[in-house]
Amino acid sequence: MAEKEVKLMKGNEVIAHAAIRYGCDGYFGYPITPQSEVMETLMEEKPWETTGMVVLQAESEVSSINMVYGGASTGKRVMTSSSSPGVSLMSEGLSYLAGAELPCVVVNCQRGGPGLGTIQPSQGDYFQACKGGAHGDFHLIVLAPNSVQEMHDFVGLAFDLAFKYRNPAMILADGAIGQMMEKVVLAPQRPRKTDEEIAEECKDWASCGKGNRQDRHIITSLELKSEVMEQINLRLQAKYKAMEENEVRYEAIDCEDADYVIVAFGSSARICSATVEMARAEGIKVGLLRPITLYPFPTKAIADLAKRGVKGFLSAELNAGQMVQDVRLAVNGAAPVEHYGRQGGMMFSPDEVLAALKDKLINKK
């Protein structure tokens, strides 16, 4: 077996390396703090000289997401990355990508908002990422990495899921995961698919030139006949149902005997894993449920914990309380569900979360 390639890297740098190694065909982006290292690293690596990957700096996020739309329409593995205000500019494109059922990967390295907000980490875009975030009934596949290693691995996973379901996939990271440096095991170089392989893999839909095909392919999200458009919507919803049945991913830490469960994702989950240790040292049985897929959400896993008799859930998020709504829906009244959060780019510490857990749930009269 070949020796593992281990590097010390920033989360954002790793996105670039993972893109190259997982055989990405094209990256289209626009600089924004705190994720600009993604494109900077790609430009430095010059993958067009090695794998043939295209890297292009667009004039705006509106343009970069539409370049992604154009590339994805031809069956290529394409991606972009941005941070919160930039992702807002991509909303239109994301709706079109979902409507036209195109696979692609979008990384959101979240910062505090609203508006121009701050450049510090935040999880304020949970609603935007998980509840559509643009016009029309649609979902993105949303993955929440909590380490530099997962930033790397989820690029591959996101492409696999995006192509499996012909749906845009988002890696919902934040400024902390993007900027921090950690050890990462890099994947071996996966060859890019050849045009012939893509033509075969996407033979039912991709607009890459007719070639030997009899019928032309049309990528569109437009259908003026309501009765046909309703069927398209029903087909999309059936796809989302299949994702909910097959693609839920989560990590449960010390949940088996837990009296209280913290639900947290991404960098928050990283912090809350220390809270669990602190609580256990004090003799309080606390567990951590970390959703890895935010959409589809691990509803059943949380419902099962509530059924088992967990006395209370704390949704710890770097926002004013967004995921907590999904936790409440999952718990469905079986136990109290509270939220604890910091905003505006501030992060909480493990002891702050423990204090909130005691205050809001354990010691609550």
Next chain:
Amino acid sequence: MAEVVEIKQENLVYAKPKLITDNVMHYCPGCSHGTIHKLVAEVIDEMGLADKTIAVSPVGCSVFAYNYIDVDWIQAAHGRACAVATAAKRLHPNSMVFTYQGDGDMSAIGTGETIHAAARGENIVAIYINNAIYGMTGGQMAPTTLLGMKTATTPYGRDPRLNGYPYKIAEMMAHLDGVTYITRQSVFNPAHVRQCKKAIRKAFENAMAGNGFSLVEVVSTCNSGWKLSPVAANKWLEENMLPFYQLGDIKDLTKK
């Protein structure tokens, strides 16, 4: 039942282009789109590019262009066609990639995407239909609406103090280094139809040669939006549009 008229081979001077599908066009009678579609289809066929063309349709009347020309299509969000085409061409450098856009799509909501694709010198062609009005949405003001021209949103005529001035994106783009061919054509009479076809062919050849961005503006009619018969619309175009949107090559570095 319609009477079937057999055309003798010796009398046949024109046939439906091979790449035009049998779908019934939704364009109004007299609209320039039908003619321009046919020219584009003929050029693609004559250049032998049907199997490796990726066409990008806009939002506007020609959103449904994909129903009429038998090549692969991508329907873009409003104004984003040149960004969509940029990626398609960069990822398929041997393909013929072109956009087909109206004046609202290209010169209003898509100005940024258009200018920057041109500035980068993307090896694509933009076919730009300028009829000075928003046809699909029911005849509102376009960026190219002439001063004094009445539309649904300039009911008393376009007044520069209220509505600003019309502008010529073709002339604006001429000084961009990435652009090597810009021409303004029309299809209001047979001579200009033939000239327009030559221009489209030149633009397509320019793109396939990798020489940079090409723009073919076609000053067109919208007889429904203009509320004129097809014949009157052609006359109005000649008398009112052409003095402002003058025909001819604006930049031609194709021989270089």
